Every structure is written in structure tokens, then in C-alpha cells.
Amino acid sequence: MRFIGRRGVVMLFLMVAFAAGVAVPPAHADNKRLNESVFVNIYTAQKQNGCPTEPELDGRLVELARLHTLDVLNNRALNGDIGSDGSTPQDRANRSGFVGKVSETVAINPALAISGIEILGQWWWNPAYQATMKDCGNTSIGVWSENSLDRSVVVAVYGQPG
Template sequence: MTASSILRALPAAVLVAGAIVGTPAAHADNKRLNESVVVNVFTIQKQHGCPTEIKINPQLRLAAQWHTNDVLNNRALDGDIGSDGSTAQDRANKAGFVGTVSETVAINPALAISGIEILNQWYYRPDYMAIMSNCANTQIGVWSENSLDRSVVVAVYGQPT
């Protein structure tokens, strides 16, 4: 290549590089996944004879979001305790929820996680099944986040007082 051909190609290369750098990072919208978790919990509760419909609570969703982000960014975490030592109850209280809470956490070492993978992690764990099927848990907040090599879903279940 001659110097003049390189100079002619340079504006195109700069334009392509600028387009790549200027492109915003893709962020998954997990709204459908989060809602499917709520539907699956509702189904489990109905199968266990629960008379009421579980309702989404924004305070519980916020508590779930905080813990999801904590677990996603702190690889040593794999359960209910946060990097600051907080519990699900601590986070729900901080979010303004008044009542008793419990929590289920799903972690997948991949970019994505499906509703089936979440249920496979929760359904066959007796402690998680007890939480999901507990008719006293009438409110729920679900949040999920993904990174290239880790997906985290947290559901916080509430019994308002």
C-alpha cells in the first residue's frame, strides 16, 4: 500500500471506528423473564391451594434489584447474604417494605438464563419450594441481570403486616 492509498482509506477507518465506539452497549430488557417468574410462582401457589393471587410489589422488586446487582458483581456471593452482610429482610426493610420476607436466588454461569433454568434451580430445592408455595407470601418482587458470563435472578417474597 502506498501512503496516498492509506490516507484515502483513513477517513473511512475513522468513521467505522467512531461508529463502533459511539454505539451504546446493549442492555437486555428482562421484563418478560421477571414477569414469567411471577407467573410461575403464581402457578405453584395455585397448585398448592393458595386462595389469593400473588401481587408484584415495587419495594420488594427494589430489594431484589439490589441483591441481584450485588450477586452479579461479587462472584463470592451465591445466596441470600449480601456483600455487606445484609439479609433479604434487611434489604426489604431498607426499601420500605413492612412485613416478613424470604428470598430465592438463581445463578447461571452464562450470558442468559431461561425460566426453565430458574425453575430447575428452585423447584427441586425443598427450602425454595416451601417459599414459593407458601400461601402467606402474597407479594413478590423479581429482578434479573446479565453479564457476559453470569446471569442472576432474585425473587423476594413478602408477607405484609
């Protein structure tokens, strides 16, 4: 019998595991860079609109974005701002104790990953989303993204503190 080498053994193991139905644990990516780039794109949209105040990351809104991202990722019937419990972005903000007006943009890609270009493609050409991104009153921002094997979700929550 011919020696198959280390790569061959790994490939053989993966084929046997797949054939046996053994679950291979998913890799968890750190989306920090993607989230930061989405924030920079929002900042750029506001600057191009002549906004005098720079938006800032708000931990409360990051948490709201995180929770809605997970809700949309895990509930395939969701495809926008409404949560699985019927809540709106404003409902969720009110429950979290954020005082002020909020809005939200959601990007969904039916794939393992999503790029900044794909996010902008979904948000910039949607008139309501573009207006939200460019709104000078949105001075508090929260961004989060998550991925599964067949779905990537990015949520940005925009706040106008009251």
C-alpha cells in the same frame, strides 16, 4: 486486491478491534418478559398449592430484588441470600420500610442468559426454595434479573405484609 463486501469489512473491523483490545460495548437486554414469567411461575406454584389469595407485584420488593440482583451479579463471591454487606433479605426489607416477613430465592447461571426452565430447575428441586414459592402467605412479590457476559442472576423477593 479482491473486493470483500460489507460483511467482510464489518468482520475485518471486529477482528482489528478485538486484536487491538478495543472494548465493544455490551448489549443490554430487557428482561421484562423473563421477570414476568418468573412471577407467573410463582403464581402457578401457589395456585397448585391451593392458595386462596393471588400474589401481587410490589414495587418495594421489585426494588429489593433489583438491588440484590446487582449485588450478586457484581460480587462473584456471593451465591445466595446474603449481600456483600452481610445483610439478609429481612435486613434489606426492614431498611427499605417494608413491614412484614420476607424471604428470597436466587438463581445464578454462569452464562450470558438464563431461561425460565433453568430458574425453575434451581428453585423447584431445592426444598427450601420450593416451600418459599408455594407459601400462601407470600402475597407480595418482587422479581428482577440481570445479565453479564458470564453470569446471569435472578432474584425473587417474597413478602408477607404485616
